[in-house]
Amino acid sequence: MTQEKSLKTPLYDAHVARKARMVPFGGWLMPVSYESVLAEHKTVRDACGIFDVSHMGEVRVLGSDAEKFLQSITINDLTKLPIGGGQYTAMLNERGGMIDDLIVYKLGVEEFFICMNAGNRAKDFGWIDSTCKKSNLKVTVTNESDVWAQIAVQGPNSLPVTGALFSATDQALLKALPYTNIMPVTLFGQAALVARTGYTGERGYEIYLPASLAESTWNALLELSGEHGVRPIGLGARDTLRLEAGYLLYGNDMNDDVSPLEAGIGWATKIDKGPFIGREALVLQKTRGLSRRMVMFKMVDDGIPRHGMAVIYDGKAAGEVTSGGVFPTVGGSGGMALVAASLKEGDEFFVDIRGQQKRAIIVKRPIYAAKTK
């Protein structure tokens, strides 16, 4: 993808002004780092970092059949959600492969808000919209991706940093907001949403705000830097943070051919909730037993594993690395790999790093225990 064709978020100028290194990602021109990936990683673990995630997509689902409709196209059980609750879930194709992983928030009895991956915006909305039209349910779906900017505030200091944007009343509600929940807020006099979610393994918030407020909000958050150590964070550290925390990255760790059971998100897959697209394929997979599954591993030998490198066990091909890199907080390097389902924690395998077989060991996922709660 050439830079000319890449889309820009409302914060593009702010990133360039801060001398961020800009790279194309998922069709967008995004900051990969501002100073150093490792320094930015540490900022989020120790203090607070802010991320421009405006490239993510948003869909609003309204109507008396909204819950019924979403229940039929996602793997998790929405009927368990209170108003203001959010849940990690995914949409599957008929083969049980993942169209995307999502967060669905319940804003009201008949109103839901979906956050989807940047690179899948068109694909996801096309799927949701066409499935909806075929269903004859009383639902309207609206692609609001261009309406919203999104800023993630992540790290142990994220509560006071995020709270400083809001009134005392909203601050008190924010403080009480449980993990994965969402609340409406007033931001510079306009309606916005704040969810207690993230992709770093730290306590954090994701603010959905009108695109026109993106730059003033971004600058207001950074002005708190003196007291709380707030720094802007690029996609490079976003990747090392999520990797340590064991979070999947669509396009790397899963795609249309990987099922949620294989990807290790069986905890979000409620097969017994009732019918949903892809369910039959999952039932079959469960009956036959999985042939491959996602594991987290750490390198024993030196070397850095990368996406696509072959995994070798007992002299034979046994899968491939889906995400790899350094573990800045934990130390060393490693990643996630889709391997033969017979491999288990503590087993050692080899990663083919440019022709050299380097030893790795399967560890508990995640390797960094999340502090989100």
Place this chain on the structure above:
Amino acid sequence: MDLQKNLKFTKDHEWVDATGTTGIVGVTAYAIEQLGDIVHIDLPEAGKVYKTGESFGTIESTKTVSDLYMPVAGKITAVNAAVKKAPESLQTDAYKNGWLVKIEMSNVSEVAALLDAEGYESFIKE
């Protein structure tokens, strides 16, 4: 740019410090800066012989891996174990303590064909 005037450079961003038939080889500070955080370096064992332009190892940042190319042909006589152990040190010192390998050059005349400090500086400004 703080380039040592006695060094010679390649367009692949390696430098060589030649004395007699001995060459000390490293990567330029400019290249290190472009790569970002250096997290791993893979260097050969002493005794290995390489042709000019052949990859003798890799240098890896948080996001990318790049080959290291021999600026001139030769045999590896020493490897910088300190850099191998702490590759991030290249970010503050790519020249003095940041050398990667010492070589016995096969053909000393190859050195003359490399860029001088001025030539390299104008190359990276292009």
